[in-house]
Amino acid sequence: MDIDTGTDPYQPFGKVCILAPGLLGASVAMACKKNRVAQTTHIWSRRASSRAKLIGQPWCDEIFASPGEAAEEADLVVICSPVDFIVPLYNEIRQSMKPGALVTDVGSTKSLICRQIHAAADPRVHFIGAHPMAGSEKTSMDYACDSLFHNRPCIITPLEDSNEIATKRIIQFWKSIGAVTFIKTPEDHDEIVAHISHLPHLIAASLCQFLDKHPSDWEQLTSTGLRETTRIASGDPGMWKAIIETNREEIKRALSGYQDDLQRIQSALTNGNMVELVSILEKGKNFRDRLN
Amino acid sequence: MDIDTGTDPYQPFGKVCILAPGLLGASVAMACKKNRVAQTTHIWSRRASSRAKLIGQPWCDEIFASPGEAAEEADLVVICSPVDFIVPLYNEIRQSMKPGALVTDVGSTKSLICRQIHAAADPRVHFIGAHPMAGSEKTSMDYACDSLFHNRPCIITPLEDSNEIATKRIIQFWKSIGAVTFIKTPEDHDEIVAHISHLPHLIAASLCQFLDKHPSDWEQLTSTGLRETTRIASGDPGMWKAIIETNREEIKRALSGYQDDLQRIQSALTNGNMVELVSILEKGKNFRDRLN
Structure with a gap:
């Protein structure tokens, strides 16, 4: 799907409502204010402690204890x-x-969410899913910043019959807070992130739990390389459980392909096939060098 | 093996010879000068271009085209x-x-090197193997720095009949340029690094080559998380081939254990066993959080 928003005049939003101000939500609010995308921000948080933290924040105009009330005028x-x-x-x-209002999200899986x-759907309200590829293993608003989405990819996942103007407005929104937008179907999105995000998470988490079974004095011998390779394994298990549950089939397929490749390495080691091994290392290096 | 060097008076070396000034070698030379461990540094490099770069470096006193000549007075x-x-x-x-001289190294595998x-061995010369857990995927002296070993682990691998004074001097040497030293047998060393360094490298490299088989436009959607997780895959394939070849059996064993754990994840996904999956994620997180 190719949706060009390049020549449309930029129209800021009046009221933007943010539900759940963690790392991503608070960063959306900050970026809205910084880029003058929202005149006012209305923020709902489930937790009273979170709502207390919002008081006096320059990127939060009104605080709500009910999501429905927070969204009313948005x-x-x-x-x-x-x-x-x-x-x-x-x-x-x-x-x-209110009629004609727009809804987007930041969910790491898209197919189930968008289809459900x-x-x-209420025909008066337009939902266009999104997944900004930004964040970290730290999920609290304490780590939020107004440039979190700057130059980061954001995948937008309209459906076949999504309202075209609504889609354009949501693309504009993510661009206006700094993201580089890409359009995919929810299903393509889920296949892609199963490979480039969910599989890497499972690989890092399983490496850590594997190392956890070995003598604890090995930990003091680890290099910065291992720390970097496994940083994402510090992510919240509950949050990741929900991501994995809602993208299980694609993750299974990605993991299975990766397992086949690890078996190729195991066989190359067994057979002393260093040509095969070097070929794998070289292909890996070529891919990784391109990411820089 | 418990070797205490804590109360020994610190004795600097006169001439320290460094063979092969890449990232590690040049950093050793810089750290020797900064910490006044060496009066003079003699450096050999195989390549003329490398030797040309050494001219005028404050951490290089003499440059040699022959390793034997560089080591003569050391x-x-x-x-x-x-x-x-x-x-x-x-x-x-x-x-x-010269008789009584000491030799150490920075090799990532130890058993084959130390045993060979x-x-x-020439009884007049004492070799005590070492492996500083420092470095990066960049191997050139351009990235060297005098604090590369600061607070980094360095595993020292004397043999049963290694000269005890020589062992103490080598421990002192690595401490004096900033490292935190640990004593292991070469075999224990190789088992440990197969798990905490070589396996993570193969995991990252194989993930990259796996992703390389997918559409190239996925690359622009990748997050900083994937970049971090796979940075080490940019390491030199030739250098890694040699590391893997000299630690093949331990790496095979570590990889096999890791493969079993990935299969547990695959089964949990297939059976919808989210309790098992969350348990793996939690154990991984606990391990990773301890590394910080």
Whole structure:
């Protein structure tokens, strides 16, 4: 799908409502203010401690204890909760939203979310899914910053019959807070991130739990290389459980292909086939060098 | 083995000879000068272009085109070549070294190197193997720095009948340029680094070559997380081939254990066993959090 928003005049939003101000949600709010994308930001947080933290923040104009009330007057709602709360939150707010309002999200999986919301959709409210490839293993608003999305990819996943103007506005929104946008179907998105994000997470997490079974004094011998390679394994297991549950089939397929390649390495080691091994190392290096 | 060097008075070396000034070798030379460990540094490089770069460096007192000549007057020789050149270099210099001189190295594998050198050893010259867990995927002296070893682990691998004074001096040497030293047998060393260094390298390299088989436009969607997880895959394939060749059995064993754990994840995904999956993620997180 090719949607050009390049020549459209930029139109800021009036009220932007952010549901769940963790690392991503708080960064969306900060970036909205910095880039003058929102006149006012309305923020809902489930936790009272989180709401207390929002008081006096220059990127938060109003604080709400109910998602429906936070979304009532909004022109745009950005759902920034863990993936398993996105559909329930959409269902909670859609009745109270004003006609023509837009909704987007930051969920790491898209197919289930977009299809479920589509099935339940209120025709007056337009949901266009998104997944900004930004963040870190730290999920608290304490680590948020107004440039988190700057030059980072953001995959937008409209459906075949999504409203075209709404899609353009959501693309504009993510661009206006710094992201580089790409359009994919939810299914293509899920296949891609299974490979480039979910598989790497499982690889790092399983390496760490494998090393955890060995003598604990090995830990003091580890290099910065291992620390870097496994940093993402510090991510929240509950959040990752929900991501994996909602993208299980694609992750299984990606993991299976990767397991086949590890077996090729095991066979090359067994057979002393150094030509095969060097070929794998070289292909890996070529790919990695291109990412820089 | 427990060797205490804590109360020994610190004795600097006179001439320190460094063979092969790449990232590690040049950093050893810089750290020797900064910490006044060496009065003079003698450096040999195989390549004329490298020798030209050494001219005028404040951390290089004399430049040699022959390793034997570079080592002739040295009190300590540090062999910083790729692992497959360490034993040949030792054999090339041992005849020309002065009696009582010490030799250490930076090789990423230790058993083959230490046992082969022991078998060929000149009793007048003491070799005590070492492996500083420092470095990066960049191997050129352009990236060297005098603090590369600061607070980094360095595994020292004396043999049962290694000269005790020589062992203490080599431990002192690595401490004096900033490293935190640990004593292991060469075999224990190789088992440990197969798990905490060589396996992570193969995992990252094989992930990169696996992703390389997928559409190239996926690359622009990758996050900083993937970049970090795979940075080490940019390491030199020739250097890694030599490391893997000299530690094949331990790497095979480590890889096999890791493969079993990936299969546990695959089975958990197939059976929808989220309890098992979360348990793996939690154990991984606990291990990784401890590394910080």
